[in-house]
Amino acid sequence: MSGSDGHGAYHGAYGSFDRASIDRSGQAEAFDAIGDRYDEAFPHKEGQIAAGQWLADLLPPGSRVLDVGCGTGLPTARQLTDAGHRVTGIDVSPAMLKLCHDNVPEGEFLRVDMADLESSDLVPFDGAVAFFSLLMLPRVEIPFALRMLHEQIRDDGPLVIAMVEADVDDFSIPFLGNTIRVSGYLRDDLRRIVSEAGFEIASEDAYAYAPASTDVPPEIQLFLHCRRRP
Ligand SMILES: C[S@@+](CC[C@H](N)C(=O)[O-])C[C@H]1O[C@@H](n2cnc3c(N)ncnc32)[C@H](O)[C@@H]1O
16 A cells, blocks of 8 residues: 655655655646647557557446546547446546547546546546556556556456666657657566556567657557556
């Protein structure tokens, strides 16, 4: 279990860190500025759609699914809603949340930092997706975030995560005319932290991806299809 001591410090199975030292500046603002250009820059989403389908097919219709860092709501919140599930999306960017409301009016979309999920009253969910959103955190936070997701999901519910394979921590990159900070892992390290957070990796896919935009470098996208270990 992880928890806060009431002074902004987190203590848990992965050690401790001072949450006050975490720099969130500019991350939401960058996505506010990017808006629906995000979908134009990343037009090919075969891996994300396949991963969303894996989760959608595992769950009975009407299941409650958490979309962490839901972005524009496309394709994932739309796909899960169309499959008959009830989607709650969280994001830090008001502009992204507005696009979600427009693209998926049936969904519930809330301005919540994933680091605050633990203290929200949104739980529990039957499954969760985190597509390219955990990578917005510094590495020190990612095992905590995964552990928190473990606590949000019921029983052996599914979790799908997508990350870019890269050995970087809170690394500034140009992104669609803005600067964002991202973290990543080489795949063995990613598998290890996901497993240590209490998830079995049922299957995984890797895609080489060249975004449509020239200021975003080519990348290897990793999709991990996981089941919560109760
Ligand atoms: C790279 S985009 C991915 C969007 C969407 N999941 C997709 O794959 O299309 C990352 C998203 O995470 C959101 N985000 C960044 N930091 C976050 C945080 N700490 N908590 C929740 N959402 C966050 C951003 O605003 C952005 O919408």
